[in-house]
Each structure stands twice: as structure tokens, then as C-alpha cells.
Amino acid sequence: xxxxxxxxxxxxxxxxxxxxxxxxxxxxxxxxxxxxxxxxxxxxxxxxxxxxxxxxxxxxxxxxxxxxxxxxxxxxxxxxxxxxxxxxxxxxxxxxxxxxxxxxxxxxxxxxxxxxxxxxxxxxxxxxxxxxxxxxxxxxxxxxxxxxxxxxxxxxxxxxxxxxxxxxxxxxxxxxxxxxxxxxxxxxxxxxxxxxxxxxxxxxxxxxxxxxxxxxxxxxxxxxxxxxxxxxxxxxxxxxxxxxxxxxxxxxxxxxxxxxxxxxxxxxxxxxxxxxxxxxxxxxxxxxxxxxxxxxxxxxxxxxxxxxxxxxxxxxxxxxxxxxxxxxxxxxxxxxxxxxxxxxxxxxxxxxxxxxxxxxxxxxxxxxxxxxxxxxxxxxxxxxxxxxxxxxxxxxxxxxxxxxxxxxxxxxxxxxxxxxxxxxxxxxxxxxxxxxxxxxxxxxxxxxxxxxxxxxxxxxxxxxxxxxxxxxxxxxxxxxxxxxxxxxxxxxxxxxxxxxxxxxxxxxxxxxxxxxxxxxxxxxxxxxxxxxxxxxxxxxxxxxxxxxxxxxxxxxxxxxxxxxxxxxxxxxxxxxxx
Numbered sequence: 001x002x003x004x005x006x007x008x009x010x011x012x013x014x015x016x017x018x019x020x021x022x023x024x025x026x027x028x029x030x031x032x033x034x035x036x037x038x039x040x041x042x043x044x045x046x047x048x049x050x051x052x053x054x055x056x057x058x059x060x061x062x063x064x065x066x067x068x069x070x071x072x073x074x075x076x077x078x079x080x081x082x083x084x085x086x087x088x089x090x091x092x093x094x095x096x097x098x099x100x101x102x103x104x105x106x107x108x109x110x111x112x113x114x115x116x117x118x119x120x121x122x123x124x125x126x127x128x129x130x131x132x133x134x135x136x137x138x139x140x141x142x143x144x145x146x147x148x149x150x151x152x153x154x155x156x157x158x159x160x161x162x163x164x165x166x167x168x169x170x171x172x173x174x175x176x177x178x179x180x181x182x183x184x185x186x187x188x189x190x191x192x193x194x195x196x197x198x199x200x201x202x203x204x205x206x207x208x209x210x211x212x213x214x215x216x217x218x219x220x221x222x223x224x225x226x227x228x229x230x231x232x233x234x235x236x237x238x239x240x241x242x243x244x245x246x247x248x249x250x251x252x253x254x255x256x257x258x259x260x261x262x263x264x265x266x267x268x269x270x271x272x273x274x275x276x277x278x279x280x281x282x283x284x285x286x287x288x289x290x291x292x293x294x295x296x297x298x299x300x301x302x303x304x305x306x307x308x309x310x311x312x313x314x315x316x317x318x319x320x321x322x323x324x325x326x327x328x329x330x331x332x333x334x335x336x337x338x339x340x341x342x343x344x345x346x347x348x349x350x351x352x353x354x355x356x357x358x359x360x361x362x363x364x365x366x367x368x369x370x371x372x373x374x375x376x377x378x379x380x381x382x383x384x385x386x387x388x389x390x391x392x393x394x395x396x397x398x399x400x401x402x403x404x405x406x407x408x409x410x411x412x413x414x415x416x417x418x419x420x421x422x423x424x425x426x427x428x429x430x431x432x433x434x435x436x437x438x439x440x441x442x443x444x445x446x447x448x449x450x451x452x453x454x455x456x457x458x459x460x461x462x463x464x465x466x467x468x469x470x471x472x473x474x475x476x477x478x479x480x481x482x483x484x485x486x487x488x489x490x491x492x493x494x495x496x497x498x499x500x501x502x503x504x505x506x507x508x509x510x511x512x513x514x515x516x517x518x519x520x521x522x523x524x525x526x527x528x529x530x531x532x533x534x535x536x537x538x539x540x541x542x543x544x545x546x547x548x549x550x551x552x553x554x555x556x557x558x559x560x561x562x563x564x565x566x567x568x569x570x571x572x573x574x575x576x577x578x
Contacts, residue, residue: 079157084176085166086194089341091201094128097154098178098190100136100201101128103341105288112480112488125288125341130313134225134283136290136339140188140205142217143324152180152188152205154222172196185210199342200352206334209327216326219335221292222319223249223283224307227262241473241490241542245286249304249318250359254278257358262316265306272304272318280353281318284344284361287476293338293353294320343476346373360474368467373475380477387483390544394551397464398559405556409563465549472544481544489544498546499538505553506534509560 079096092102103126111120127134139153148155158178167174174194181187186209193202209215228247250259253276264270277299282291294300300320307315320337327333340352349356362369375396379389398405422440429436472478472490481489485497493499538546 080160080163082160082162082176083164084174084192084194085164086174086198087167087196088199089194090122091126091341092128093160093176093178093192095158095160095178097137097139097156098158099138099154100126100192100339100341102126103290105199105342108287108343109480112482112491114487123288125290130226131229132226133313133315134223134290136221136223136292136341138190138203138205138219138221138292138337140207140217140219140325140335142215144216150182151217152182152186152190156180158190167194167196185212186215199340201339201341203337203339204334205336206332207325207327208332209329212329214326214328216324218321218324219337220319220321221281221294221337221339222317223281223290223292224315224317225283226313226315228285242286245474246361247285248283249316250282250284251276251302251318252279252353252355252358254354257355257361259284259361260304265304265316266309272302274302275299276302276320278354279320280356281320282340282356282359283318284359286474287344287479288342289340289344289349289356289359291340291353291356291359292320293340293356294322295336296354299323344474345476346370347377362467362470362474365463365467365470368463369471369474372464372467373471376471376475377477385483386478386481386489386544387486387547390489390548391551394548394555398552398555402559405559406563409560465545468548469542469545472542472548478542478544483543483547486543486547489547490542492540493543493546496535496539498543498550499535499541501550502538502546502553503532503535505550505557508557509553 079094081101082093082095084091084093088106090102090104090106091100093099094101102124104122104124106122108123109120110123111117113120124132125134126136137154139156140151141148141153142151152158158180160176160178165174165176172195176192176194178190178192179187180190186207189206189208191202191204191206193204195202203221205219207215228242246259246261248259248261249265249272250257251272252258253274258272260270260272278296279300279302280291280293281302282289300322302318302320305317305319307317322335325333325335338353340349340356344360346357346360349359372393376386376389376393379392380386383389383392425436425439429439475490478490479488483489485495486493538549
């Protein structure tokens with residue numbers, strides 16, 4: 001198969017894949033109303049006149065009072081806000097429920113630093129603004145008939161002694177306490193623990209039952225967020241890695257990683273409603289993850305729900321609820337959980353919770369992407385530059401596939417030598433395609449040329465391309481990684497130098513592989529415009545991917561010229577001897 005045809009196959013598959021993702025995002029069906037919306041009709045109005053929306057039953061095994069207790073307003077009013085600063089996080093805690101409502105990741109700027117903007121703002125992971133609503137909530141609910149307003153859930157008003165906390169120099173741990181107490185003597189102390197250099201937030205809820213009756217209920221943690229704004233067009237989806245990547249809920253069952261996109265939340269067959277031991281519940285976005293992690297040996301009930309699905313900004317929720325808690329009068333009990341709110345860095349998350357590394361989801365190309373990322377990491381450890389690491393990866397792969405690609409180039413070179421004879425056959429048989437095809441196959445057989453000899457390397461190249469595509473697009477380490485004139489290898493080349501280099505490589509390849517005789521005129525014209533098409537397509541691909549293929553193309557072009565040169569000289573010594 002002609003090398004240029006291989007490029008055409010690669011281009012069509014790549015573009016078709018990206019267009020399908022864009023179409024699926026733009027035309028996904030709107031989730032139908034769920035049980036959450038139905039339940040809200042039976043809930044009375046709040047004291048401020050707003051209509052609360054009751055969440056669906058938290059657990060089929062939980063007491064009936066639990067479902068009614070976990071409720072939330074359409075727009076719950078904030079109370080006092082508390083700021084917490086560590087060396088890696090800037091957070092805001094709302095005393096309304098003691099929820100985490102804002103989180104800045106100080107070490108990760110939103111854009112790569114430039115001369116005009118050397119200190120861009122940090123990435124915002126949690127946010128309580130209506131258009132980007134994403135909060136981490138937790139609380140306790142009673143199994144009794146106590147009104148939701150009188151329970152320490154995520155709507156209860158907690159108290160804090162201070163409005164700001166900061167991890168002091170030399171201090172390794174910081175604790176923030178919030179307290180709640182009812183008239184019957186029940187007291188709850190919610191304690192957040194922050195550690196230096198860590199994105200893991202510890203949570204403990206101590207229940208002190210100072211009343212005369214036992215307290216029974218459950219502890220829960222949940223993540224609530226709205227979907228990000230949709231891209232204005234399929235073109236925006238194609239060019240924006242954030243839009244192309246998965247955004248939604250994910251969880252780990254202790255054995256299997258599963259995820260649920262926002263567009264599928266309304267499907268009953270996809271909804272989560274299970275007892276899970278040793279799992280976690282998360283919301284994912286490109287490069288970052290937020291996950292509630294219950295104690296490893298505890299069996300919790302997990303659910304996903306859509307809140308107010310008919311509104312302009314429906315909220316999507318994933319919750320984990322503990323087994324029943326029993327606190328006798330005069331006794332105390334403490335429940336614990338952890339919240340990870342930070343970067344999705346490969347090789348570090350499994351140490352926090354089993355299976356958390358799976359949130360870097362390479363899909364069906366995981367078997368290729370994971371080892372490729374590991375090899376890149378080893379090269380980076382040596383060179384301290386991701387661009388140089390990518391070049392070394394090219395050389396490694398070319399070395400491993402050298403004989404295979406040489407076979408492809410020899411096949412192309414021999415096909416090139418047969419071009420005049422194929423042209424003569426075309427002139428002889430004219431429009432008689434059947435005779436032309438028979439004569440062509442006889443010529444191939446006589447000269448021992450296999451026209452399919454170039455296909456096998458493509459079968460290897462395409463999976464490598466997609467594997468590297470996901471590595472460069474999903475690996476946090478390559479985000480904002482500079483190389484020469486490129487400020488960010490995970491973003492397009494700002495000067496389009498690499499796409500142009502690759503187009504030049506394709507022109508050189510076409511020169512070594514002239515259009516075969518008998519090729520359909522339309523296909524021949526398509527081959528001629530392929531360099532332009534690739535230049536346009538690669539202009540919006542990550543620069544790291546363009547770097548890989550530009551260097552790969554240059555090395556391959558050199559190898560092809562060398563093989564073609566030797567094939568062209570075959571038989572020359574014999575001719576001189578005669």
C-alpha cells in the first residue's frame with residue numbers, strides 16, 4: 001500500500017473519531033425528570049419562601065426519615081464564610097452545613113505563564129457561583145421524625161471561632177473546627193484536617209449525645225455540581241481539550257472503576273444505587289479530581305441523582321452514606337472520611353486510595369498509554385524536559401520498529417520502480433479495468449512485489465498515535481510543559497511551526513512515493529492536498545503530539561530515502577559487468 005494512502009487512512013480515522021465525540025456532546029439527549037423532581041412536589045416551602053427540592057431516597061435500606069432529612073433549597077443561602085490557606089490550597093468553608101464551597105489549587109495556574117501574564121490565577125476546582133456550582137457537602141441525618149431543619153445536615157448552621165485559618169511556616173498540620181448543638185443536648189463537632197503539601201482533607205464528625213434518648217442516623221458525604229457550559233460549536237469542542245475530555249461522576253467498587261457522564265444521569269439503567277465496600281465517589285474533569293473517600297473497611301451506600309433537571313442549571317450529585325450509627329444517651333461516637341481535591345497525577349493517587357489512579361482514564365488505549373507515559377517519565381527524569389523526552393520516545397519506537405518500517409519502505413520503493421511499467425499497462429489496456437487489474441497483479445507476482453507490504457506498520461502506528469494522543473491530552477505532567485518556542489506541550493503550537501514541518505515531511509514522502517498508475521483521479525487529487533489537510537488538522541492538536549509526529553516523520557523520511565536510494569541502485573553493478 002502506498003505510504004500516502006496510509007496517511008489518508010490515519011487522517012480519516014482521527015478526524016472521524018473527534019467529530020463523533022463533538023457530535024455526541026452537541027446532540028446528547030436531555031435527561032428526563034428523575035425521582036428527585038417528583039419528590040420535591042411533596043416538600044413544604046422553606047421559611048424564606050423558597051421551595052426546597054428533596055433528594056431521592058438516599059438508601060433503600062436506610063430508615064424512612066433519612067430521605068426527608070437530606071434536602072436542599074434551589075439556591076441555599078450562604079452563612080459565614082471561612083477561609084483556609086495551606087501551602088497548596090486556598091479553600092472556603094461555608095458555616096451553612098460546614099461545606100467546602102471553594103478551592104483554589106495554588107500550584108496549578110489556569111494558563112501557562114507568559115511575559116504579559118507571568119502569574120496567572122490558579123485553577124478553581126470547587127466553586128459556589130451559580131454558573132459553575134461545584135461543592136463538597138457532608139453531614140449527619142437522624143432516622144427519627146426530627147425535622148430536617150433541626151438536624152446537623154449540610155443545611156444546618158454551624159459555628160466557628162475564627163473566620164480565617166492559615167498553615168503557619170513550620171507547621172505541618174492545621175485543624176478547623178465547626179460546632180452545632182440542638183435544644184435536646186445533641187452536639188456535633190465537625191473537624192477538617194489539612195496537612196502541608198497534601199491535597200487530602202481529613203473530615204471527622206464527633207457526635208456527643210447529651211440528651212436523654214439514644215440518637216440513630218447516618219453520616220453522608222456528597223459532591224454536587226452543574227455541567228460546564230457547552231461549547232459554542234463543534235469546532236470549539238474539537239479544539240478545546242477540556243471540552244473533549246470526560247466530565248462527570250465516577251466511583252470505584254473496590255474492584256472496578258465506573259463513570260457516568262452528566263448526559264446519562266437521567267437513565268435508570270446507568271444510575272448508581274449500590275452497597276460498596278472500600279470504594280470512593282468522585283467528580284472528574286481534565287487533569288483534576290475531587291473525591292470523597294470513606295474508611296476502607298466500611299460498606300457505604302452510593303447513589304447518583306439529578307436535582308431539578310428542568311432548570312437552566314440542573315445539578316448532578318453523587319453521594320456515599322455510612323451504615324446506621326447508634327449513639328446512646330451520654331455517649332459519643334466519631335465518624336471519619338477524607339476528601340481529595342487536587343491534581344490527577346499518575347502514579348500518586350493509588351497511595352491515597354486504591355483505584356484512585358484509574359481516574360486518569362485512557363479508555364481502550366490504556367494498555368499502550370500507561371507504559372508510554374512511564375517511558376516518557378523515565379526520559380524526563382534524565383533530560384528534565386518533556387519535549388526532549390518525546391524526541392527520545394520517537395527514537396526508541398523507531399529503533400524498535402526499524403526493520404518493520406524498512407519492509408514498508410522497500411515495498412514502496414519497488415512499487416515506485418514499477419511506476420513506468422504500470423503506466424505502460426494503463427496505456428495498453430485503456431479503460432478495460434479488469435484486464436488492467438489482471439496484468440498489474442501478474443506484474444506484482446513476477447517482480448515479487450507485495451502491494452500490501454506497507455499495511456502492517458500502519459496497524460502499529462495508529463494505536464501508538466491514539467495512545468500518545470491520550471497521554472499528551474490527559475497527563476497532568478505535560479500541562480504547561482515548555483519546549484523551545486512552545487510554552488505548553490498540551491496545547492497547540494502557537495506559531496504552527498510543527499504542523500508546517502510535518503506538511504513538509506509529507507511532501508517529501510509524496511516525492512518518494514509518486515501517485516501509482518491506475519489510481520482513481522479523485523483519490524490522486526486527494527493525495528495531493530493531504531499535506532494541507534494535515535497542516536490544518538495538526539494546527540489544533542497538542543504541540544507534544546505534533547512534535548512526536550514531526551520528528552517521527554523526519555526520521556522516517558530519512559530512512560525511506562536511504563532504502564529507496566538502495567532499491568533504485570539494485571542491479572547497477574551487474575549492468576556494468578555486462
